[in-house]
Amino acid sequence: DTIPSRVFWKDLNLKYLGCNKPFYQDAGLSSENEIIGKDDYMMGWRNEAERYRADDLEVIRTGIPRIGYEEPQTTPKGDKIWLRTSKIPLKDEKGTIIGVLGTYEEITQSKKALEEKAKLQLQLLQAQKLESVGRLAGGVAHDFNNKLQVIIGNTALAISDVEPGSSVYNCLEQIHSAALQAADLVKKLLGFARKQVIKPVVLDINTTVSTTISMLRSTLPESIDLLWTPGVNLWKVEMDPVQLDQVITNLVINAKDAITSGKGRITIKTQNVILDDEYCKKHQDIVPGRYVELSIIDNGCGMSRDVLDHLFEPFFTTKDPSRGTGLGLSTVYGIVKQNKGSISVYSEIGKGTAIKIYLPALEEKEEEIKPIKTFVKPKLESGSETILVVEDNEMVLTSVRTILQRLGYKTIFATNAKDALEIIQKYNQKIDLLMTDVVMPDMNGKELYQEAKKICPGLKVLFVSGYAAEILEEDGFTGGHISFLSKPFSDETLANAIRNALES
Ligand SMILES: Nc1ncnc2c1ncn2[C@@H]1O[C@H](COP(=O)(O)OP(=O)(O)OP(=O)(O)O)[C@@H](O)[C@H]1O
Ligand SMILES: [Mg+2]
Structure with missing residues (x-):
């Protein structure tokens, strides 16, 4: 009765002959006598009885013990747990098999821990993969930028030397605009590789979200409702508003594309959250603390496991080449990581998708950080220095x-x-x-x-x-x-x- 393992023994008809105290307690009973003479069909775990019976009979028939196998059980209280069970043939003095002796212990906790560990391992692998793809992309983008610089610079110069409307002019204009588009693509890659030049400022996310939403609204069909629920007294974050705008735009456009029936709802929400140890243990690369949560939820088509596994990889898309390059979520991922945030995705096929982004909140005492001067002004500034x-x-x-x-x-x-x-x-x-x-x-x-x-x-x-x-x-x-x-x-x-x- 004092050993923690559960022990029981049954006769050839699989009726209980006896058990120890932890066993009858698991069964929800108060003495060994309440067990003796019963079979598993009469116990709190009657849903498992068929399986227990088959295992018992196998051991009795073959005489070969089965040691240390894992099996699930729904307990008399209805909890789903895991057991590690061993069953050996029960023999009399002459060696004749007269029943079966079993023992088990509960392993739910350690099994869960192992599963968590495997999940973390997988997350780590994913993160490492994205990291190396990012380095590659960043390197290519860097060299590519040099070439684009030459193309953009020279075409701009050449354009100003030729007659507007001439065929050369038109060609140059096309080169120029294609090069600018390529530059835009490179910019997204740099965003993913976290090599984008950023100008972080102290931000109230609600303000930026509101502005972005008001611009996006006109691009959405009327049949899609856009709900915006700003959190109250939202903590400030330090971030480049251009990046935040990129994040929201990409997520809303994805949500729109996911609503394939044309009719649906996109919800955007912000709120303050505190991520505790528990959350951070289960997610890569995030420390406990105060965060602002930005969620974008749609009731569109949802994603399969396969899509979810590749979601953040650059150029991963399920869309027609004319509609998607597959850089949207890679950019979002890069931006969130660059800002020491975290991103999580919940999706169910046919139901929809919720993407939650956590951005670290600024310590309240911190002073406002002045933005680095922006360079863009309308006309060409000259000088003689x-x-x-x-x-x-x-x-x-x-x-x-x-x-x-x-x-x-x-x-x-x-x-x-x-x-x-x-x-x-x-x-x-x-x-x-x-x-x-x-x-x-x-x-x-x-x-x-x-x-x-x-x-x-x-x-x-x-x-x-x-x-x-x-x-x-x-x-x-x-x-x-x-x-x-x-x-x-x-x-x-x-x-x-x-x-x-x-x-x-
Ligand atoms: N809200 C969503 N619902 C369902 N699937 C989604 C959602 N968001 C993204 N996806 C899936 O993830 C893929 C990758 O998204 P991502 O934004 O990176 O690229 P894209 O939208 O295909 O192209 P791009 O954003 O470059 O125009 C999409 O092709 C789509 O299959
Ligand atoms: Mg996209």
């Missing part, structure tokens, strides 16, 4: 040179940091601005600027890169005072960035 451009890609260099010269600047060029420093030392007039790539083989942009400033103290700087927000952050380039330009850029963005950097 002297600019030293350091860029290792010859073609990018050429197109930048042409634009800067047209704007009136005096320009000097170097293809690496070493040459640049030499030029600064020898140049006998004032250099106003250093425009440099962040990533260069011999010395990074930041180191170059520090060296250059020693020679030329008042020097201003404009950093350029295909991706670098993170490199800049890692190197301690935080705060709102650095000027930064991401490739590919238009001549207008370049002109404004130069002016901003010069006047900073």
